[in-house]
Amino acid sequence: MSAADISIETLKIETLKTEVCALHAELLRWGLVAWTSGNVSARVPGRDLMVIKPSGVSYDDLTPDTMIVTDLNGNVVEGSHQPSSDTAAHAYVYRNMPEVGGVVHSHSPYATAWSAVGEPIPCAITAMGDEFGDDIPVGPFALIGDHSIGEGIVATLKDHRSPAVLMRQHGVFTIGRNAQAAVKAAVMCEDVARTVHLARQLGPVARLGQADIDKLYDRYQNVYGQQAGEPRGVEA
Numbered sequence: 001m002s003a004a005d006i007s008i009e010t011l012k013i014e015t016l017k018t019e020v021c022a023l024h025a026e027l028l029r030w031g032l033v034a035w036t037s038g039n040v041s042a043r044v045p046g047r048d049l050m051v052i053k054p055s056g057v058s059y060d061d062l063t064p065d066t067m068i069v070t071d072l073n074g075n076v077v078e079g080s081h082q083p084s085s086d087t088a089a090h091a092y093v094y095r096n097m098p099e100v101g102g103v104v105h106s107h108s109p110y111a112t113a114w115s116a117v118g119e120p121i122p123c124a125i126t127a128m129g130d131e132f133g134d135d136i137p138v139g140p141f142a143l144i145g146d147h148s149i150g151e152g153i154v155a156t157l158k159d160h161r162s163p164a165v166l167m168r169q170h171g172v173f174t175i176g177r178n179a180q181a182a183v184k185a186a187v188m189c190e191d192v193a194r195t196v197h198l199a200r201q202l203g204p205v206a207r208l209g210q211a212d213i214d215k216l217y218d219r220y221q222n223v224y225g226q227q228a229g230e231p232r233g234v235e236a
Contacts (some may be wrong), residue, residue: 006127009047013078016042016051016179017067023183028059028189032106039084042179047071049098050094054081075127085144093175097158102179104186107171110193111136114167121193122207128196129208129216129223131188133161141168149173161217166187 002181017046023040027033041052051067067227068079071118072095081175084090090103114121114136123129130134139156142148153173163185164174172189187194199205208216 013044013051013069014064016044017064018068020051020053020067020179021062021064023161023179024053024059024062026183027104027106027186030190032108032190033059033185034106034107034166038113039090039104040088040179040183041087041090041103043083044069049077050090052090053084053086054079054187055084057081059107086149088145089149089153092147093153093173097175099177100175102174102176104174104179104181104182105171105189106186108186108190108193110197111164111166111172112170112189113197114138115171118168119195120166122205123213124199124205124207124209125147125192127188128192128219129213132161132164132192133213133217133221134205134223136162136166136189136192139167139173140163141170171190171224173177196229199214 008148014144016040020040020042023027027038027040033040036056039053039174041050043050048057048071050072051069053062054066054068056170066080066081068083069077070083070087070091071077072091074091076083086105092104107219115138118138120138123132125134133210137160140151142152153165157175161178167173172186174182174189196205
């Protein structure tokens, strides 16, 4: 690799570290995390590397320099802190889902409540059809410490439209083409988890018809927004 290539590679990683650091503030802004829980990661394009949050560091103390670069087996390549305790799960997703460029984990309260009872969130409102294209599924229970959580994420989402999975009695994991898309999916997951929960307090909630879900999903994914490739916003 030439000096110029090394310089471009360094710039790419530094840019991702800045982006991933900033996206952690979005988790706080939308009420998805408490204390030091939760994490965002991003795949380094063209490399078997990812950028992820350090373990147990306050959100107020996060800076681009505290972000950790690991390989896709979770081994630290750059950084002076221990990486997130969920690193093995993120790495497993990247190894097995090459289309994924970002992963987010949160314990957002409403979505995590659905995971605690082990029930998928039914696709009962148009915003769910738009963003998720299906019910938000429940993944298997797994303990933190190895790639078992990652295995459950991949097994659940591999052939599913939803970018979010409720890992049973644990919390939410979301994926996206980049880290920003994964954060948006986490925000929307909590939003619809709350809305459908509130609706159930008023009475039975019926799932949308599959044909309508398909139309909503196709429109939002392929038509909605200003131009192809831009992050999509909330339904409007």
